[in-house]
Amino acid sequence: ATLRSSKQSPSTGFAAPVLTPPKAANALSKRLDNSFVNPVTLVGESSPRSGYGVYDGPRMSLPPGEKPVVIGVAADSGCGKSTFMRRVTQIFGGKNVGLLPIGRETNTLVSDIATIICLDDYHSLDRKGRAETGLSALDPKANNFDLMYEQVKAIKEGTTVEKPIYNHITGELDPAxxxxxSPIFIVEGLHPIYDSRVKDLVDFSVYLDITDDVKFAWKIQRDMEERGHSLESIQKSIESRKPDxxxxxxPQKKEADIVIQVLPSSLVDDPKGKYLKVRLIQRLGVENFTPVELxxxxxxxxxxxxxKTSVPQSTIGLKIKQYSEDWFGxxxxxLEMDGEYDDVSSLAAIEKFLVNAGEKSSAEVVSAMEKVKDAPGSLNGTGFLQTLCALKIREVYEKIQGETVxxxxxxVEAVPAAA
Ligand SMILES: Nc1ncnc2c1ncn2[C@@H]1O[C@H](COP(=O)(O)OP(=O)(O)OP(=O)(O)O)[C@@H](O)[C@H]1O
Ligand SMILES: O=C(CO)[C@H](O)[C@H](O)COP(=O)(O)O
Incomplete structure (x- = not known):
């Protein structure tokens, strides 16, 4: 394998002209410690990547003869992709995860062995262009799927690409x-498996299916409480996006290999979507994949x-179901988890009953969850089932590549620290 430090990479661009908006400038002076992510807000508040620092560690080029395994993660904006990515990258064992260090605003996250690109970068119309045409960012006509296909194909063949950047702070398209x-290549965003050409390149796909009531509750929490938007404007924005x-x-949820569906709990009458029922819907007959079961x-x-003795629950309780279902044919x-528990470590009482979880040790689920226990959903089925999904992604990767993570x-550890 060719190993090098990210600082030696031609792509790091620390010397590149700094086009950094003021909010991101701060970010570049901060160095990541060895923790999973730098928890301060570093890029623009409207960026999908707020909360990440700049990656500062060794990166691994593709071992000779190896091709990246491509994972697609589809979801609407604000549906927990970033949170899910934290769980996935944690399972892939990277010591840290951060923004690709290009010296300016980027949506690309990297770890030592993984790259996560955001498909917003393939918007062909910028914010002004969308306003002028009346097209939404969800409309294929506002996106360059041909370029998305060509670049995902090139990456899969092991070739470097110059990818555009959609800047969520300015609403403009930035220089590429x-x-x-890299060995693991994740494409996340609105349309990773919409275009059949890109779908065929994706080795395994996940759709985060957040039902309307829950989406609204999460949006209120973030956009109203954290970003100062009004209830009416959030409602209007959700409504206006609905048709597209x-x-x-x-429609991508019909095609995904795993769907993580989040609904209001059935254990209580909770129209505000505070309590959740989460379903891990796993398709049968998918290459390299066997469902995790209980x-x-x-x-x-x-x-x-x-x-309540084995898994303390002080709110609405906890109920788990497992069944077969016809998922769009x-x-x-x-595997369904409804309700909440008080403490991540108590999930050991459930973890011991898992079958085909793809764990490397008997307590890996709990230990992975504890490492990111501040992440939203850690005390309900979203955290637990997202972690199980991340383990399955790793298993698929290892089966395809014939090499463990x-x-x-x-x-990567064999690489000397960058000077
Ligand atoms: N499992 C969860 N339980 C409760 N709230 C959650 C959960 N996951 C996400 N959220 C809420 O939803 C908001 C959006 O989550 P996140 O930033 O992960 O989504 P996203 O899809 O990456 O969003 P965007 O693409 O708009 O940046 C978070 O601020 C959080 O409040
Ligand atoms: O659906 C989205 C995915 O993130 C965004 O709304 C889209 O990318 C446009 O971004 P912005 O609202 O920052 O112009």
């Missing part, structure tokens, strides 16, 4: 950034309620 292929969301984003593969579970196995990481 250099994206080099239904036409161009939502107790026994193929067994139905009709309302397993762990005792495809057979699927569903630990083996890959060892090669």
């Amino acid at each position: 950034e250099t994206i080099e292929p 969301f239904a036409a161009y984003v939502e 107790f026994e593969s193929g067994a139905d579970v009709d309302g397993f309620a762990p005792s 495809h057979p699927a196995r569903v 630990e083996e890959l990481l060892k090669k």
Whole structure:
């Protein structure tokens, strides 16, 4: 494998002209410690990447003869992609994760072995262009799918690309950034499996299906409480996106290999979506993938309620189900968790019953969740099932590549620290 420090990479661009907006300038002077992410807000508040520092560690080029494994993650804006990415990159074992260090605003996240690009970068119309044409960012006509296809294909073949950048702070298209292929390549955004050419390049796909009531609750929490938007403007924005969301984003959930669906809880009457029921919908017959299940593969579970002694629950309680379902014409196995628990570590009482979880140790789920326990959803099914999904993604990766993530990481650890 060719190993090098990111600082030596031609793509790092620390010497490039600084086009950094004031909010991001701060970010560049901060160095990541060894923690998972730098928790301060570093890029613009409207950026999908607020909360990440600049990556500052060794990066791994593709080992000779190896091709990146491409994972697609589809979801509407504000549906928890960033949170899910934290869980996924954590499972892939990177010591830290951060923004590609190009010296200006970017949507690309990297770790030592993974690259995560945001498909917003393929918007062909900038904010002004969309306002003038009346097209939304969700409309294929506002996106360059041909370029998306060509570049994902090139990456998959192991070729470096110059990818455009959509700047969420200015609403404009910025000069391109250099994206080099890495062993794990995640494409996340509105349309990773909408265009059939790109879908065919994706080795495994996940759709985050946040139902309207919950989406509204999460948007209120973030856009009203954290960004000062009014309730009316949030409502208006969600309503205005609905037709294009239904036409161009939502259909992808029929095609995804795993869907993580988040609904209001059925345990209480909770119209505000505070309590959640989460379903991990796993398609059968997908190459390199076997669903994670509870107790026994193929067994139905009709309302397993762990005792409050083994899994403390001080709010609405916890109920787990497992069943088969026809998911838009495809057979699927569903693992469902409704309600909340008080403490991540108590999930060990459930973890021990998992089958085909792809764990490397008997307590890996709890330990992975504890590392990001401040992330939203850590005390409900979103955190638990997103973690199980991340383990399955790693398993798919290892099956395709014929190499474990630990083996890959060892090669990175062998790199001397950058001067
Ligand atoms: N599992 C969860 N439980 C509760 N709230 C959540 C959960 N996941 C996300 N949220 C809420 O939704 C908001 C959006 O989450 P996140 O930033 O991960 O989504 P996103 O899809 O990356 O958004 P965007 O693309 O708009 O940047 C968070 O600020 C948080 O308040
Ligand atoms: O659907 C979205 C995905 O993130 C955004 O709304 C889209 O990218 C446009 O971004 P902005 O609102 O910052 O102009």
